Amino acid sequence: MSGMAQTNTRTTRRFAYVPGVHDRAPTTARSPIKAVAEDKTDIGPLAAIATAVAFQPGAQILMEGDPAEHLFRITSGVVKVYRTLADGRCQITGFLFVGDFVGLAPEDTYLAGAVAVGPVTVSRFSRKKVELLVAVSPLVARLLLRRACSELIAAQDQMLLLGRKTAAERVASFLTQIGRRADGDHIELPMTRTDIADYLGLTIETVSRTMTQLREDGVIDVHRAKVHVLRPAELEARAEAA
Amino acid sequence: MSGMAQTNTRTTRRFAYVPGVHDRAPTTARSPIKAVAEDKTDIGPLAAIATAVAFQPGAQILMEGDPAEHLFRITSGVVKVYRTLADGRCQITGFLFVGDFVGLAPEDTYLAGAVAVGPVTVSRFSRKKVELLVAVSPLVARLLLRRACSELIAAQDQMLLLGRKTAAERVASFLTQIGRRADGDHIELPMTRTDIADYLGLTIETVSRTMTQLREDGVIDVHRAKVHVLRPAELEARAEAA
DNA sequence: CGAGTTTTTGAGGTGAGTCAACGCGTGTGG
DNA sequence: CCACACGCGTTGACTCACCTCAAAAACTCG
Numbered sequence: 001m002s003g004m005a006q007t008n009t010r011t012t013r014r015f016a017y018v019p020g021v022h023d024r025a026p027t028t029a030r031s032p033i034k035a036v037a038e039d040k041t042d043i044g045p046l047a048a049i050a051t052a053v054a055f056q057p058g059a060q061i062l063m064e065g066d067p068a069e070h071l072f073r074i075t076s077g078v079v080k081v082y083r084t085l086a087d088g089r090c091q092i093t094g095f096l097f098v099g100d101f102v103g104l105a106p107e108d109t110y111l112a113g114a115v116a117v118g119p120v121t122v123s124r125f126s127r128k129k130v131e132l133l134v135a136v137s138p139l140v141a142r143l144l145l146r147r148a149c150s151e152l153i154a155a156q157d158q159m160l161l162l163g164r165k166t167a168a169e170r171v172a173s174f175l176t177q178i179g180r181r182a183d184g185d186h187i188e189l190p191m192t193r194t195d196i197a198d199y200l201g202l203t204i205e206t207v208s209r210t211m212t213q214l215r216e217d218g219v220i221d222v223h224r225a226k227v228h229v230l231r232p233a234e235l236e237a238r239a240e241a242a
Numbered sequence: 243m244s245g246m247a248q249t250n251t252r253t254t255r256r257f258a259y260v261p262g263v264h265d266r267a268p269t270t271a272r273s274p275i276k277a278v279a280e281d282k283t284d285i286g287p288l289a290a291i292a293t294a295v296a297f298q299p300g301a302q303i304l305m306e307g308d309p310a311e312h313l314f315r316i317t318s319g320v321v322k323v324y325r326t327l328a329d330g331r332c333q334i335t336g337f338l339f340v341g342d343f344v345g346l347a348p349e350d351t352y353l354a355g356a357v358a359v360g361p362v363t364v365s366r367f368s369r370k371k372v373e374l375l376v377a378v379s380p381l382v383a384r385l386l387l388r389r390a391c392s393e394l395i396a397a398q399d400q401m402l403l404l405g406r407k408t409a410a411e412r413v414a415s416f417l418t419q420i421g422r423r424a425d426g427d428h429i430e431l432p433m434t435r436t437d438i439a440d441y442l443g444l445t446i447e448t449v450s451r452t453m454t455q456l457r458e459d460g461v462i463d464v465h466r467a468k469v470h471v472l473r474p475a476e477l478e479a480r481a482e483a484a
Numbered sequence: 485c486g487a488g489t490t491t492t493t494g495a496g497g498t499g500a501g502t503c504a505a506c507g508c509g510t511g512t513g514g
Numbered sequence: 515c516c517a518c519a520c521g522c523g524t525t526g527a528c529t530c531a532c533c534t535c536a537a538a539a540a541c542t543c544g
Contacts (some may be wrong), residue, residue: 139385148390155397162404163443201405
């Protein structure tokens with residue numbers, strides 16, 4: 001379900017805008033629900049201009065092409081950032097977690113869409129005010145710069161994955177990557193197979209088959225969203241450096 | 243020529259480090275030649291701490307894993323930034339041009355390599371001094387932030403390309419992208435076919451075949467490094483949004 | 485329990501990779 | 515000045531990893 005950005009549908013391709021099909025999503029989705037704030041180890045004179053906002057699973061946080069009016073910082077939940085082609089092919093460029101900024105854009109328009117994977121709460125900042133703060137507070141500027149740089153590094157990792165890794169290596173890399181922020185060897189995947197496929201540049205079938213292979217090889221134990229890493233070293237070896 | 247980072251050699255795979263083969267490169271390459279400064283429309287109290295440095299074609303500007311001691315800003319020429327896997331597979335994550343920064347890293351180690359594609363001149367800054375400046379001058383911080391953000395956007399474009407575009411679309415996207423900074427419809431490609439392949443996540447054979455196809459379709463005229471765009475609209479159409 | 489959705493599995497097709505040979509420009513030395 | 519070697523790019527024949535289409539299985543929720 002969910003009104004997420006159109007993914008790689010083969011039969012249902014989205015040319016321009018098809019009303020009635022993808023409409024429900026933005027409608028029900030783009031609705032902040034309740035105001036929660038449960039951030040922790042962080043800094044900022046940004047705090048003074050923050051508004052707490054919450055999004056339901058599948059809610060559109062920002063849309064490709066919309067005017068860039070806000071900057072968000074995730075206080076809980078997972079967000080997927082994506083780009084799409086005119087015919088509906090979709091590439092998730094990254095998953096963002098607590099502490100990450102959503103909506104970093106040098107232009108006045110968002111060039112990527114962002115959707116809440118599960119329930120998400122964020123701090124919302126007015127873009128204008130942020131820019132004023134950046135021009136005054138080196139602390140804020142440094143914070144944003146640091147985040148932007150690490151996103152850049154992550155993006156380079158992903159380009160290496162997309163350009164040069166096999167399907168098996170991609171899935172293994174993905175699992176080790178997600179595994180790093182889980183404690184222990186029990187991983188709960190918050191996103192669907194479609195999301196994973198759109199993130200790894202594969203099809204859902206290939207993702208499924210590859211995970212089955214990992215299971216049959218005794219590297220992991222999979223049951224839907226739950227993954228138990230049985231042999232972490234082997235998994236990392238198959239990732240060829242994550 | 244070339245002591246460039248090992249590319250996708252199938253026969254000659256680079257396990258760890260093969261002396262005698264790739265040695266010549268770093269040796270002759272890592273040699274600043276002459277100090278030139280021909281930058282223009284730009285700002286910065288950075289200027290005060292800049293050292294002008296020049297690199298020969300193929301020179302290693304920075305190496306994966308080296309301690310991050312400097313930040314560079316290109317004053318002329320083209321630089322390729324790349325990541326490699328242990329077995330030698332290489333992904334060029336971006337080409338950088340005049341005004342771009344090389345060496346943006348949040349860690350104290352470079353995570354990507356950078357090589358001069360042609361002759362390159364740069365302004366070199368001590369990393370420590372830059373960090374001090376960032377902590378003091380919002381102007382510098384904003385400049386770096388802006389650049390980092392646009393690199394991030396470019397990276398997202400590239401992820402979409404690598405994850406979801408066909409070979410034909412990749413090559414067309416690449417040509418329109420390069421074409422944008424060339425004036426008129428005559429493009430001079432400063433990089434080799436191998437570089438293009440490593441940038442587009444393809445093989446040199448596929449790049450070659452695809453360009454041949456574009457030529458046979460009357461979209462472009464190719465002769466080695468020179469490309470004449472005959473039908474720009476058609477090229478952009480084949481790029482599916484660049 | 486049944487309708488809808490997500491995931492898995494199967495069977496077959498294909499776009500890009502692999503391996504191999506050749507052409508072409510450039511530099512070098514006899 | 516030409517023979518030769520070398521690096522780069524092109525072309526051809528064949529293979530295969532992943533995609534496509536299709537259906538079954540497993541889960542979710544009313």
